Amino acid sequence: MSVWRLVVREINHRRLNFLLSLLSVTVGVACLIGAQTLLKADRVTTGQLLNDRQAEIEIAVAEKQKAVEKAGKELQDAIRKQMLGLGFNVLILPEDQELSELHLNGTMSATMPEQYVDKLAASKIVTVNHLLPSVTKRIHWDERDREIILVGTRGEVPILHRGMKKPLLAEVAPGKIVLGHEIHKQLELKVNDSVTLNGSDFTVSAVHSERGSVDDVTVWINLAAAQELLGMQNLINAILALECECSGDRISQIRAEIVSILPGTQVVEKYSQALTRAEAREKTKQSAEAALAAEEKAGQKLLTQERSARRQLEDRHAGFAAVLTPLVIFASLLMIGLLTFANTRQRTSEIGILCAIGLTTPKIMFVFLSKAAVTGLIGGLCGVGLGLTTGVLLGGLPSNGITLPDLFATGGLLTTVASAPLLALAMTGIASWVPALYAARRDPAAILQGD
Amino acid sequence: MLLHIDKVSKTYRRKSGDVCALQDVSLDLDAGEFVAVRGPSGCGKSTLLMTTGGLLGPDSGQILFNGKNPYELSPHARAEFRGRSIGFVFQQFHLVPYLDVLDNVLAPSLAVASTSNGVRDRAHDLVKHFGLMKRSHHVPAELSSGERQRTALARALLNEPQLLLADEPTGNLDGKSADTVLSHLQEFAENGGAVLLVTHDERAVPFADRVIHLCEGRIESNGS
Numbered sequence: 001m002s003v004w005r006l007v008v009r010e011i012n013h014r015r016l017n018f019l020l021s022l023l024s025v026t027v028g029v030a031c032l033i034g035a036q037t038l039l040k041a042d043r044v045t046t047g048q049l050l051n052d053r054q055a056e057i058e059i060a061v062a063e064k065q066k067a068v069e070k071a072g073k074e075l076q077d078a079i080r081k082q083m084l085g086l087g088f089n090v091l092i093l094p095e096d097q098e099l100s101e102l103h104l105n106g107t108m109s110a111t112m113p114e115q116y117v118d119k120l121a122a123s124k125i126v127t128v129n130h131l132l133p134s135v136t137k138r139i140h141w142d143e144r145d146r147e148i149i150l151v152g153t154r155g156e157v158p159i160l161h162r163g164m165k166k167p168l169l170a171e172v173a174p175g176k177i178v179l180g181h182e183i184h185k186q187l188e189l190k191v192n193d194s195v196t197l198n199g200s201d202f203t204v205s206a207v208h209s210e211r212g213s214v215d216d217v218t219v220w221i222n223l224a225a226a227q228e229l230l231g232m233q234n235l236i237n238a239i240l241a242l243e244c245e246c247s248g249d250r251i252s253q254i255r256a257e258i259v260s261i262l263p264g265t266q267v268v269e270k271y272s273q274a275l276t277r278a279e280a281r282e283k284t285k286q287s288a289e290a291a292l293a294a295e296e297k298a299g300q301k302l303l304t305q306e307r308s309a310r311r312q313l314e315d316r317h318a319g320f321a322a323v324l325t326p327l328v329i330f331a332s333l334l335m336i337g338l339l340t341f342a343n344t345r346q347r348t349s350e351i352g353i354l355c356a357i358g359l360t361t362p363k364i365m366f367v368f369l370s371k372a373a374v375t376g377l378i379g380g381l382c383g384v385g386l387g388l389t390t391g392v393l394l395g396g397l398p399s400n401g402i403t404l405p406d407l408f409a410t411g412g413l414l415t416t417v418a419s420a421p422l423l424a425l426a427m428t429g430i431a432s433w434v435p436a437l438y439a440a441r442r443d444p445a446a447i448l449q450g451d
Numbered sequence: 452m453l454l455h456i457d458k459v460s461k462t463y464r465r466k467s468g469d470v471c472a473l474q475d476v477s478l479d480l481d482a483g484e485f486v487a488v489r490g491p492s493g494c495g496k497s498t499l500l501m502t503t504g505g506l507l508g509p510d511s512g513q514i515l516f517n518g519k520n521p522y523e524l525s526p527h528a529r530a531e532f533r534g535r536s537i538g539f540v541f542q543q544f545h546l547v548p549y550l551d552v553l554d555n556v557l558a559p560s561l562a563v564a565s566t567s568n569g570v571r572d573r574a575h576d577l578v579k580h581f582g583l584m585k586r587s588h589h590v591p592a593e594l595s596s597g598e599r600q601r602t603a604l605a606r607a608l609l610n611e612p613q614l615l616l617a618d619e620p621t622g623n624l625d626g627k628s629a630d631t632v633l634s635h636l637q638e639f640a641e642n643g644g645a646v647l648l649v650t651h652d653e654r655a656v657p658f659a660d661r662v663i664h665l666c667e668g669r670i671e672s673n674g675s
Contacts (some may be wrong), residue, residue, distance in 0.1 A: 001554060001557035001558060001560045001561055001570075002561075003561065004643040005554070006547075006550070006558075006561070009549045009550055009554065009582060010549050012549065013548065013549030014549070018589065043575065097454075243536065283656075349543070349545050350545075350547050350548075353539070353541075353545040353546075354558070354561070354562075355506070355530070356504065356506060356539045356545075357533070357534055357539070357558060357562050357606070357610075358530050358531060358532075358533045358534020358535070358557040358559065358562030358563060358610075359534075359562045359564075360526065360527050360530040360559055361526065361530075363561070363562070399654070443507075444505035444506050445501040447505070448497075448539075448541060448545065448618075449497050449498075450543065451502065451610075
């Protein structure tokens with residue numbers, strides 16, 4: 001006959017007491033494990049959600065960035081082309097050129113050496129990107145008997161200290177002529193037609209569409225041809241400069257820079273529409289960058305909000321667990337203690353006879369504590385199972401695709417789960433100790449005499 | 452002399468007043484002797500039994516078992532002494548309700564270390580001896596009063612005690628069952644054991660070697 005046989009028989013005999021004790025231990029351990037699992041699940045879910053969100057934001061920002069870059073490039077190209085159509089930003093003229101002549105007649109009488117453009121191109125000028133020397137004169141086209149503005153240009157002069165850029169304006173080749181809208185329309189000229197301009201023969205290489213400006217009554221030929229035609233060898237009237245990056249507030253800087261290189265010249269803003277467009281481009285760029293920054297900021301804000309919401313949820317769960325778990329464990333301990341005490345009351349006669357037949361106080365305690373150990377061990381294992389299941393379900397792990405091994409991999413939970421049966425043993429041991437001691441110390445004489 | 456009880460007194464301290472259960476009780480018991488202590492209810496018979504069995508320390512006087520006072524032993528040693536030397540039988544049987552007859556008989560082996568096969572064989576022998584073989588796997592609730600008391604008697608004898616203390620063992624039994632139990636007690640004494648039976652049952656008288664009358668905690672006649 002062993003104590004364990006006695007314990008098993010007694011458990012089988014008083015099943016309700018045992019089941020209630022088992023339930024108490026199970027609930028206590030399940031609460032602890034459930035709370036730990038839930039908190040761990042919260043942490044893992046939070047990590048996963050934030051990672052997913054971060055990835056989503058990064059993808060969205062990258063897409064936005066790509067879109068902004070693409071739109072920026074498209075815009076830049078479009079503006080570049082528009083600016084090509086519009087003309088140049090600034091016009092460099094001899095200092096003594098009357099602007100009224102230019103504005104009223106569309107022509108210029110003052111000249112400056114052609115080498116000026118080379119001097120400017122060889123300088124370290126940083127504000128101007130493209131240079132175009134020209135002669136401009138209002139002349140009478142004898143063969144066609146009409147007034148025109150003749151522009152001679154040799155094409156773009158590369159700025160030496162920079163890499164070559166794609167020229168904005170193609171040079172008018174020698175022997176070729178480009179006609180403004182009004183000219184080619186009235187004279188019924190088209191590309192490849194041959195024309196004679198004041199004794200010189202040209203072939204029409206291009207005809208412009210209507211611009212609504214002096215360009216419509218302008219004819220462009222090669223600079224050298226124009227100089228010869230006008231008797232202005234090595235002289236030019238103006239240098240057209242395009243400042244691609246410029247904005248309104250930089251015109252004074254451009255002026256100062258050019259005049260310092262080419263003394264005796266004046267710089268006038270030409271086609272303010274171009275500047276406006278350039279500013280618009282800058283604004284658009286800034287706005288796109290701002291939109292990108294706003295997207296990033298919104299993403300970060302969303303992430304922060306998500307993190308904050310998850311933290312609040314975690315804190316709420318942790319707070320709930322911090323209150324509920326000790327309460328449930330305490331209630332379980334109390335319940336186990338009361339049930340053990342009730343059990344000792346039920347077993348009064350047995351305690352008396354066990355004393356009488358020679359069982360010592362420690363051995364009687366051992367009888368009760370052995371039952372507590374069985375209860376604790378089984379209840380602990382049941383509690384672990386119930387707690388893990390509850391924690392997993394409450395933590396919404398199946399829907400998030402998180403598995404138990406994922407939780408165990410984060411560490412901590414495995415130790416808690418492994419130590420839970422030991423904790424349950426300790427719980428039942430502590431709760432049963434006092435009733436067991438009470439039972440072992442009962443006066444057997446009083447019991448056996450039926451007192 | 453197996454048991455020497457010398458001027459033992461015992462008083463219960465109660466809120467309602469002290470109750471003197473034993474007063475200068477002296478008694479000797481030899482091995483092989485069957486002594487019945489008779490007296491009315493409340494005369495101190497059970498107290499005498501508990502005191503003799505090492506379960507209730509006397510206020511004064513001494514009890515010597517084989518010349519040794521069990522109350523001078525440590526609680527642990529006294530429990531072991533009870534387990535090895537004394538067997539108890541009670542009116543209420545005090546069987547463990549969830550153990551069957553065989554396991555109830557084996558219960559004292561929890562207290563005394565012995566080889567499991569040896570003690571199990573002895574338990575079987577006792578169950579057989581007391582006519583309980585057919586009931587060996589029945590729990591007390593399924594037994595008659597006589598069977599319960601025979602189970603309790605078998606349990607008391609498992610560790611081969613020298614002294615058997617019986618407290619009203621026939622109190623809940625019919626005549627036939629009472630005779631059976633008393634016969635077994637007599638048999639135990641005849642086989643060299645000592646029996647101290649406290650009872651108010653007159654049926655016990657013929658079985659006892661000596662009858663002592665106890666009244667209000669005092670021995671009125673030492674019997675013969």
